[in-house]
Each structure stands twice: as structure tokens, then as C-alpha cells.
Amino acid sequence: MTSYLRILLSLTALGFFLSGATAAAQLVDKKGLTLEVAKKLAAAAEEEAVKNKWTVVIAIVDDGANLVYLQRLDDTQIGSIKVAIQKAETAARFKRPTKVLEDAVAGGRNVILALPGALPIEGGLPLVGDGKVVGAIGVSGVTAQQDGQIAKAGADALAKILGR
Incomplete structure (x- = not known):
């Protein structure tokens, strides 16, 4: 059960990391008035x-x-x-x-x-x-x-x- 919990926590952490990277990319890609x-x-x-x-x-x-x-x-x-x-x-x-x-x-x-x-x-x-x-x-x-x-x-x- 503990290895299952570790895998679940690892996947959750990876999801947060990847969603943060996507959000950061959106912030960087924002086109504005230069x-x-x-x-x-x-x-x-x-x-x-x-x-x-x-x-x-x-x-x-x-x-x-x-x-x-x-x-x-x-x-x-x-x-x-x-x-x-x-x-x-x-x-x-x-x-x-x-x-x-x-x-x-x-x-x-x-x-x-x-x-x-x-x-x-x-x-x-x-x-x-x-x-x-x-x-x-x-x-x-x-x-x-x-x-x-x-x-x-x-x-x-x-x-x-x-x-x-």
C-alpha cells in the first residue's frame, strides 16, 4: 500500500509541476503592446x-x-x-x-x-x-x-x- 501511495503522490506532484510549467508558458507567451x-x-x-x-x-x-x-x-x-x-x-x-x-x-x-x-x-x-x-x-x-x-x-x- 505504501508503494501505491508513493506512486500516487509522485504522479500528483508531477501533475502540479506540469500545470505550473503550462501556466508559466502562458504568462511568457502573452502578447502585449511593445x-x-x-x-x-x-x-x-x-x-x-x-x-x-x-x-x-x-x-x-x-x-x-x-x-x-x-x-x-x-x-x-x-x-x-x-x-x-x-x-x-x-x-x-x-x-x-x-x-x-x-x-x-x-x-x-x-x-x-x-x-x-x-x-x-x-x-x-x-x-x-x-x-x-x-x-x-x-x-x-x-x-x-x-x-x-x-x-x-x-x-x-x-x-x-x-x-x-
């Missing part, structure tokens, strides 16, 4: 801003709303730094454009204003790759609609990078 890609998205957004002679801050966060890249064009107001970051964080956390939240507030859904970490102002867009939100871009410095236009240029660049 700095290189974030810079390309910011460059596309910057191109849209410069074309229109707009000065803005561009923030790009990963799927956990952690800042990956920040760019402030010359002469952009300092206050736009935090706003751009918050727009990107909101789009990543809620997995939707910040304009959706802005429209909800405009439609009387004031409860949106009480959501922790939500900035319901247009200019934040989720970045979607392979059907999943891999991050978000936030822009601040001009009107909310113009911020949204610049953010869209950055988000559209991801589709081009992914070949879509």
Missing part, C-alpha cells in the same frame, strides 16, 4: 496633429492601463499631460472609447461621473489587436473632438501594422 509599436502609433497621431497645426500630448498605455509611452508636442499646455494619460487609462480600463462615456453623461447618465478612474471626455480609444484590447491611446490639447480625431489616427495605425 514600446516600438507604441512609438509608431504616437508618430501616426503626431502626424495628424502636425498636419492640422495642433499641439497635443499623446499617451499610450498597455492593457492594464500602465503608461508605455508619452509624447508632448512643443508648446502644449502642461495640464494636458495628465488628461491624455487619464483618457488612455479610461479607454483601457473600460474597453471602450471615452466618447461613449461622454455621450452617456450628456444623455443624463451622471452615474458615469462616479466611476473610479473614468474620464468621460472624447480623446481616448482602446487599441484592439487579435480581437482583444491590448492597450489604449489618449490625446489632449485641443478640443475633445480634435483630440478624438488624433487618437483615431494613432489607433488606425495599429490596424495597418497588423495588416488589416
